[in-house]
Amino acid sequence: HKFGILALVLISFTVSNHLSHESGLLAVTVFGIWLANQDDLEIDSVLEFKEDLSMILISTLFILLAARLQLSDLMMLDSDIFIFLAVVLFIARPLCIAISTFGTDLPIRSRLVLAWIAPRGIVAAAVGSVFALSMIEAEIADAEKIVPLIFTVIIITVVLQSLTATPLAKLLGVRQPAPNTILIIGANHVARAIGRGLKEQNVQVHLSDPAWENCKMARMDGLPCYYGxxxxxxxxxxxxxxxxRSVMALSPNRHHNALGVQYFSHLLKEKNVFSLRSSNSQARANKDSAMFLSRQILFGDSGSYARLSSLIAKGGKVSATRISEEFSWEKYQEVNNEAIPLFILQGEKDNDEDSPVKLRPFTINMEKPPQEGERIIALQPPKISVLKDPSNGKSKNAKEDK
Structure with missing residues (x-):
């Protein structure tokens, strides 16, 4: 239906211009306002199509307008251009942003960034080119300088702001940090348990599941979850x-995991995408599949959805243990021989760019073992406590109920 809407827009523009000169823009604007206010119409796909189409048209328009510009035209400008640039950069644009954001809850630091790097140029270039032709025909003085003046502003502001945008955003504290979220495909009880364990160690996680019940349970646990x-x-x-920054497929359905691995490998590179095998019986099939490289199989030979699910159902918990000189990796394996190691964690804070958390999942052919100072996140089996049988006074083993 997006192509049908585009056809209606073009028809409205043409008919309106035929009835009244230069009224087509107003007609399609009214058409867009009417479309946006329809309650029973899904326009998400139309908006996405509009963004793609706008990018293509704007890029083409820039090329066409710039193709009319000669290098000699830029040489016609004198030193007054720098005064004009200063007015545009430090007076006109900040004033425009201040007025347009007045009364909003946009932070002052964000307004300063907008005042410096907000887009400008395409409307001025398009309108200025049309006005320049009319002004030249009317023999208005210096009309031929309008287009070179506009493109000089565009060139200088694009170059200047491209070089200074990142330092300015960092100085004002509004720069988006490097990707630091682990996307978990699946919000089942295994994925939720692992997500809670990572969150307790200050690792940002985001779950995803097409089952609403799973998403609801994840959100009740305080874990963000995308339903779909x-x-x-x-x-x-x-x-x-x-x-x-990384994707881990923890769905019990290995086909869902395969689709996730295949899709996100193209976006994040294969080294940042991992998958959990559904059961031990499917290990060979997974390893032989091109979608499941051996280094992508999570939690080594001992990790499978069936085993993790069983341990969690019996009361197993995800916890972290720090490796030290006294408590080495070998010692850890002796003491926690029934635990399933999940991740190696280095660093303390995930939201600190200077010392971010580095997460490495245990995989089948993991080369580097845990080092001193790192933490091991593992699924610990349910603890065993000694309870006294009140009937005969004898002791018996029982699993601790948590």
Whole structure:
């Protein structure tokens, strides 16, 4: 239906211009306002199509307008251009942003960034080119300088702001941090248990599941969860993919895991995408599959969804243990021989760019073992406590109820 809407827009523009000169822009603007206020019409796909189409048209328009510009035209400008640039950069644009954001809850630091790097140029270039032709025909003085003046502003501001945008955002504290979120495909009880364990260690996680019941349980646990398929077009708009640095497929359905591995490997590179095998019987099939490289199989030979699910159902908990000189990796394995190591964690804070948390999952052919100072996140089996039988006074083993 997006192509049908585009056809209606073009028809409205043409008919309106035929009835009244230069009224087509107003007609399609009214058409857009009417469309946006329809309650029973799904326009998400139309908006996405509009963004793609606008990018193509604007890029083409810039090329066409710039093709009319000669290098000699730029040489007509004198030193007054720098005064004009100063007015545009430090007076006109900040004043425009201040007025347009007045009364909003936008932070002052964000307004300062907008005042410095907000887009400008395409409207001025398009309108200025049209006005320049009319002014030259009317023999208005210096009319031929309008287009070179506009493109000089565009060139200088694009170059200047491209070089200074990142330092300014960092100085004002509004720069988006490097991607630091682990996207977990699945919100089942295994994924929720692992997500809670990572969250306790200050690792940002975001779950995804097409089953509403699983998403509801995850949100009740304080874990953000996207309700839907993470490979869908809807997820591209509503799932915070720009913050994702690694993907772990923890669904009990190995086909869902395979689709996740295949999709996100192209976005994040294969080394940042991992998958959990559903059961030990499927290990060979997974390893032989091109979608499941051996280094992508999570939690080594001992890790499978069936075993993790069983331990969690019996009361197993995800916890972290620090490796030290006194408590080495070998000692840890002796003491926790029934635990399933999940991740190696280095660092203390995930939101600190200077010392971010570095998470390495245990995989089948993991080369580097845990080092001193790192933490091991593992699924610990349920603890065994000694209870006294009140009937005969004898002791018996019982699993601690948690």
């Amino acid at each position: 398929n993470p490979q869908s077009e809807h997820a591209e708009r509503y799932l915070p993919l720009t913050t994702v």
